[in-house]
Amino acid sequence: DYIDKIIEMAVELGAEYLELANNQYYSWAQVNRDQLLPSREQLERAERITNEYREKLGDKIRMFFVVPDYYEKRPKKCMNGWGNVFLTITPDGTALPCHTAKMLPGLTFPNVREMNVKDIWFESEGFNHFRGDGWMKEPCRTCPEKEKDLGGCRCQAYMLSGDAANADPVCDKSAFHSRIEDAVAYAQIPDSERKTVKPLIFRDPKESRRLIEQQQAAERQPA
Numbered sequence: 001d002y003i004d005k006i007i008e009m010a011v012e013l014g015a016e017y018l019e020l021a022n023n024q025y026y027s028w029a030q031v032n033r034d035q036l037l038p039s040r041e042q043l044e045r046a047e048r049i050t051n052e053y054r055e056k057l058g059d060k061i062r063m064f065f066v067v068p069d070y071y072e073k074r075p076k077k078c079m080n081g082w083g084n085v086f087l088t089i090t091p092d093g094t095a096l097p098c099h100t101a102k103m104l105p106g107l108t109f110p111n112v113r114e115m116n117v118k119d120i121w122f123e124s125e126g127f128n129h130f131r132g133d134g135w136m137k138e139p140c141r142t143c144p145e146k147e148k149d150l151g152g153c154r155c156q157a158y159m160l161s162g163d164a165a166n167a168d169p170v171c172d173k174s175a176f177h178s179r180i181e182d183a184v185a186y187a188q189i190p191d192s193e194r195k196t197v198k199p200l201i202f203r204d205p206k207e208s209r210r211l212i213e214q215q216q217a218a219e220r221q222p223a
Helices: 003-012 027-031 040-060 117-123 154-161 177-187 205-220
Strands: 017-021 062-066
Touching: 003 017, 003 040, 040 062, 154 177
Parallel strands: 017 062
Antiparallel strands: none
């Protein structure tokens, strides 16, 4: 809703590039998704205003507008492919193929204090696990478009389907795509018409412990 003010601030600061990227709904953004996911009307308005500023400003600033995954029918090639381009080092030295990969259960990631970068990249289980397409399940395995998106985001697949090897539910071929559709449908309802409006949950030690306890309790429930 404040896209014009954001652009004006960037111009005032002398920015040469501006990426107007909507939230990716991981971690705390996932917890607050109902409050953060824009409606289609908001999204279209933001993109229209961005295009107006592009015409107005010309080459003065280069602007990129990134549509939320939830409004697409196919997922993005997350991180341009797992273990394909990016390597992130956390403060404790853990090497990750993407910044949220530690949320995925069953994977072990190497540490730069114990393994050199060459071996981390080429030999470690964590970086090889979702490389290529040998790990894919259906519908990705036989999909003619799999090279375009490599199945999408592994973290999003895990969060929304419970299995990181599933197709990213953003894809309308996914068996879990209805969960994306439900979230998008809810985003179209104005706050004034929602039965309950939850406040934003901010990250702090108390909320972190509460969410961990909830997750652990859910994992103890019988399937």
